[in-house]
Amino acid sequence: MADIRLEGVGHSYDGGRTWALKPMTWTWQSSRAYALLGPSGCGKTTLLNIISGLITPTTGRIWFGDREVTGVPTAGRNIAQVFQFPVLYEEMSVYDNLAFPLRNRKFPKKEVDQRVRQVSQLLGLDQVLRRRSRRLDPGRQQIVSLGRGLVRPQVAAVLLDEPLTVVDPALKWTLRSKLKEIHRDTGHTLIYVTHDQTEALTFADEVVVLNDGAIVQTGPPAELFLSPTHEFVGHFIGSPGMNMVPGEIVGDVVRVGTADVGAAPDGLPAGPVRIGVRPEFVRIAGPDASPGAAATVTGIDRMGAYDLVHTRVGEHPVIVKTEAGSACEPDAVVCLHFPADRTFLFRDEVRCGSLAPLNGRGPA
Amino acid sequence: MTDQTTVAQSPSGAAEPAPPPAEEAKDARVDPRPKNNRAWWLVLPVVVSVAFTAVIPLMTVVNYSVQDVFSPSERIFVGLEWFREIARDPEVRGAFVRTLLFSAQVLLIEIPLGVAVAVAMPRRGVSVSVALVLVALPLLIPWNVVGTIWQIFARGDIGLGGWAINNVLGVNFNYTLDSTDAWLTVLVMDVWHWTPLVALLAYAGLRSIPQPYFQAAQIDGASAWATFRHIQLPRLRGVLTIAILLRFMDSFMIYTEPFVVTGGGPGNATSFLSILLSKIAVGQFDLGPAGAFSLLYFLFVQILCYVFFTVLTRSGR
Numbered sequence: 306m307a308d309i310r311l312e313g314v315g316h317s318y319d320g321g322r323t324w325a326l327k328p329m330t331w332t333w334q335s336s337r338a339y340a341l342l343g344p345s346g347c348g349k350t351t352l353l354n355i356i357s358g359l360i361t362p363t364t365g366r367i368w369f370g371d372r373e374v375t376g377v378p379t380a381g382r383n384i385a386q387v388f389q390f391p392v393l394y395e396e397m398s399v400y401d402n403l404a405f406p407l408r409n410r411k412f413p414k415k416e417v418d419q420r421v422r423q424v425s426q427l428l429g430l431d432q433v434l435r436r437r438s439r440r441l442d443p444g445r446q447q448i449v450s451l452g453r454g455l456v457r458p459q460v461a462a463v464l465l466d467e468p469l470t471v472v473d474p475a476l477k478w479t480l481r482s483k484l485k486e487i488h489r490d491t492g493h494t495l496i497y498v499t500h501d502q503t504e505a506l507t508f509a510d511e512v513v514v515l516n517d518g519a520i521v522q523t524g525p526p527a528e529l530f531l532s533p534t535h536e537f538v539g540h541f542i543g544s545p546g547m548n549m550v551p552g553e554i555v556g557d558v559v560r561v562g563t564a565d566v567g568a569a570p571d572g573l574p575a576g577p578v579r580i581g582v583r584p585e586f587v588r589i590a591g592p593d594a595s596p597g598a599a600a601t602v603t604g605i606d607r608m609g610a611y612d613l614v615h616t617r618v619g620e621h622p623v624i625v626k627t628e629a630g631s632a633c634e635p636d637a638v639v640c641l642h643f644p645a646d647r648t649f650l651f652r653d654e655v656r657c658g659s660l661a662p663l664n665g666r667g668p669a
Numbered sequence: 670m671t672d673q674t675t676v677a678q679s680p681s682g683a684a685e686p687a688p689p690p691a692e693e694a695k696d697a698r699v700d701p702r703p704k705n706n707r708a709w710w711l712v713l714p715v716v717v718s719v720a721f722t723a724v725i726p727l728m729t730v731v732n733y734s735v736q737d738v739f740s741p742s743e744r745i746f747v748g749l750e751w752f753r754e755i756a757r758d759p760e761v762r763g764a765f766v767r768t769l770l771f772s773a774q775v776l777l778i779e780i781p782l783g784v785a786v787a788v789a790m791p792r793r794g795v796s797v798s799v800a801l802v803l804v805a806l807p808l809l810i811p812w813n814v815v816g817t818i819w820q821i822f823a824r825g826d827i828g829l830g831g832w833a834i835n836n837v838l839g840v841n842f843n844y845t846l847d848s849t850d851a852w853l854t855v856l857v858m859d860v861w862h863w864t865p866l867v868a869l870l871a872y873a874g875l876r877s878i879p880q881p882y883f884q885a886a887q888i889d890g891a892s893a894w895a896t897f898r899h900i901q902l903p904r905l906r907g908v909l910t911i912a913i914l915l916r917f918m919d920s921f922m923i924y925t926e927p928f929v930v931t932g933g934g935p936g937n938a939t940s941f942l943s944i945l946l947s948k949i950a951v952g953q954f955d956l957g958p959a960g961a962f963s964l965l966y967f968l969f970v971q972i973l974c975y976v977f978f979t980v981l982t983r984s985g986r
Contacts, residue, residue: 359884379887392885396903405899409890453889 307370309333309356309462309494314365315518316351321363325351327519328364333462338488338495340509342502344541348518349498353464356496357384369461385454386464390471391446395439399430402438403452410457424452427487428480444472448480455487462494469504481508502542506530514538530583531647536654539581545613548587548623549651550598552580559650559660561598562619566643570650570658579651580660584626586647589614589633590640596663597640602633616641734960751961761962763937764945768921771856771941775920776913778860783867783912784905788897790872801872804865816929819858823930844931848938851931855939858926863919867912874908875901910981914974921970942966 315328326348333339333356341349354360355367358379366375374382385406394402403421412420425431428448433441438449447468454463465484469477485508488495499505505512506526513523514537521535533539539547552561554569554576561580590597600616600623612631616623616639623641633639648660734751736744755761790800810818823844825831834842844851878901886896924943927933933940933948946966950959 354884357888359887379884380890384888386884386888388881388885390881392881394899394903397899405891406889409892409895450885453885 307372307461308335308368310368311355312366312368314355314362314367316348316355316360317363324518326355326362327517329520330365331513331520331523333494333496335494336492338485338508338510339497340505340512341496341498341515342500342505342512342541343515344500347515349500349515350466351518352515353386353466353496353498356462357386357464358382359386383457383459383461384464385457385460385462387451387454387466387468389467391443391450393438393446393449395437397438398435399425399438399441399449400434402449403430403456406453406457420456420458424456427455428452428483444476447471451480451484455491455493460493462496465495465497467498467500477504484508502544506542514541516541533581533649534656536579536581536651539583539649539651543583543585545584545624545626547581547583550580550582550618550621550623551577552650553577554650558663564598565596565663566598567596567645567648567660568663570661573650573658576652578657580643580648581651581656582643582648584613584624586644587623587625588642588644589625589627589631590642597642600639600641602635602637602639604635605631605633730960730963732960733956734964736957738956747957751957752965755958755961755965760937761942761945764940764942767937767939768923768941768943771859771923772917772920774856775859775863776916778856779864779867779916780909780913782860783864784871784902784909786864786868787871787875788901790868792876801869804868804872806865807862808865808869810862812925813929815858815862816926819854819861819926820930823854846935848935851935851938855927855930858930859920859923862926863916867916870908870912871905874905878904906981910978913981914977917977918970918974921973 310332312330313328314326314330315324316326317324341352343349351360355362358374358377358381361376366373368374369382394405397405400421403424404417407417407420421434425434428451430445430448430452433445438446441449451465451468454465469480472480481504484495484497487493497505497508499508506529509526511523512526512529514521514529514535516535516537522529522533522538524532529538529542533542533547536547536549539549550561552559552566554560554573556575557569558565559567559569559578559580566580598618600618602614602616603622604615606613606615607629609629611629612627614625614627614631614633616625618641625641627633643660645660645662649656650658650660735746735748737747737750738744786804790804791797807815822828822830823842825835825843831842831844834840842850844854882900882904883896886900891899922943923941924947927939927941928944931939933944943966946959946962949955949962
């Protein structure tokens with residue numbers, strides 16, 4: 306097993322006019338579990354297919370450890386991949402399906418049997434081993450496809466392309482934890498493509514967020530949540546996503562409308578900024594608390610475990626997540642406080658600093 | 670209707686109040702609304718046209734098959750006599766074996782060859798249209814023209830094919846004299862004419878296989894043969910069933926091409942069932958035996974198609 310390194314790898318499906326994947330340099334470290342997170346059409350699958358060799362990138366080079374594999378076909382790369390929808394050898398039994406990748410690589414019969422039984426036990430397929438694979442329900446079929454990805458020992462990486470889409474929700478949780486378990490036991494490098502943030506955050510050691518064919522941020526799940534470096538990550542991760550309020554730096558304070566909400570970090574030139582703060586961290590205070598921005602409550606969603614208070618600062622919606630049983634009433638005027646360590650400033654969608662405490666400056 | 674049942678029940682059940690609800694429930698299951706059966710008239714055109722084009726002509730044949738027809742006014746009922754005679758006739762039996770052999774050879778050659786052509790055809794680009802047109806070309810030529818083309822093509826004196834075999838390969842080839850040569854000519858002609866149909870059907874089947882199947886095969890390290898055997902072939906089952914049925918029926922009833930090329934000869938080397946049948950029916954005007962012959966012929970094609978279909982669909986489960 307080795308690191309998988311992409312050097313300036315980019316791909317264009319139309320001869321370079323538009324990039325499905327913008328040239329990027331990135332290393333997938335050996336034995337880690339990655340989630341590749343992004344909206345549909347952001348290049349996730351393209352990136353995956355480049356790693357597995359199903360697509361040859363338009364530019365750039367791919368290394369598995371010290372070995373360059375840019376021109377090496379899929380079969381020579383020792384990569385396992387599971388697709389979004391079950392892909393089975395329909396006329397074969399489940400057992401033969403699982404054995405297929407090993408038989409093609411001329412593994413001895415005994416080892417094939419041993420590996421197949423190991424995987425089938427792990428995935429709970431023991432009862433259906435002799436069944437024809439096409440007679441299983443789609444969820445089970447996908448588990449068989451998953452098994453085919455996991456059956457080979459010593460693969461460089463297992464790539465999973467939204468593998469749980471067709472599996473029903475209850476089984477999803479079980480399988481996801483199974484996958485984590487398998488990852489812990491085998492130490493395969495796993496790259497798990499998904500557009501579902503919960504899936505990504507619960508599954509991965511490290512999340513790679515992709516948008517418009519480019520990596521916008523990488524890091525452990527908590528970091529992406531607590532400290533997004535890009536507006537997109539703010540929106541995309543978290544439910545509901547990060548609030549973005551247009552503001553302005555005037556002198557050394559950050560203003561929303563006419564209200565000072567905090568101090569500007571050192572060295573940031575004056576001008577418009579966007580203020581990003583997660584609903585979890587906004588605090589609702591009385592109408593004339595300060596520093597804070599005046600807001601009108603427009604509605605409350607009582608979610609059971611918590612409440613979502615919808616407010617409006619000027620023209621801009623701000624959602625606040627509060628404990629259940631919030632006392633706010635619609636049309637009330639409140640003051641929203643943005644905590645300094647959890648509020649970030651963005652320019653051109655990229656984070657340029659975080660809000661600093663006012664230290665008693667500004668209107669009291 | 671509802672009222673009547675209640676009335677009929679009343680002498681015995683008037684004293685007890687319980688039965689009526691049960692009765693109502695029973696009536697509810699039999700829909701009490703008057704049924705509008707006028708939609709059946711919509712089927713009428715089909716019934717009439719099928720009757721005129723298929724059922725009545727077929728009944729005429731059935732009628733002939735049990736009679737000895739001397740003239741339109743003179744006919745004798747002979748029961749199953751003609752069926753017995755046809756079934757025992759050595760000439761009919763000979764033609765039957767010949768036709769069966771021909772169909773078997775046609776299927777054995779055209780199905781694998783058609784699939785092979787389909788696999789070899791390009792998947793994208795301009796070459797797709799070119800390949801499709803080239804492959805489909807023989808299908809556009811009328812049967813008797815195909816016969817004429819091959820009748821000339823295979824001649825040793827003026828036909829390019831026959832001449833080449835005789836003078837380039839140095840093999841003595843003459844389909845008008847040698848029965849093997851005649852058989853081969855008809856067989857090769859059928860392969861040339863109809864393999865494209867199998868190829869086109871198979872090509873359509875192959876095109877419908879989603880890309881991830883091939884990607885999965887690559888990931889699993891499958892060889893080209895394993896990919897064909899485990900992905901492409903199983904997914905061609907449907908179209909190949911159709912191809913086999915069509916090719917069997919067509920080849921088993923082949924008439925025009927051998928009639929044009931060899932006329933059934935030399936001797937009776939290429940005298941297939943249809944050629945013999947038309948000789949009896951139209952040539953000798955033996956309507957009784959010809960009727961019995963047709964019915965047996967028809968029955969056999971039906972049975973064999975049914976067997977093919979059942980075997981092919983069952984094996985897929």
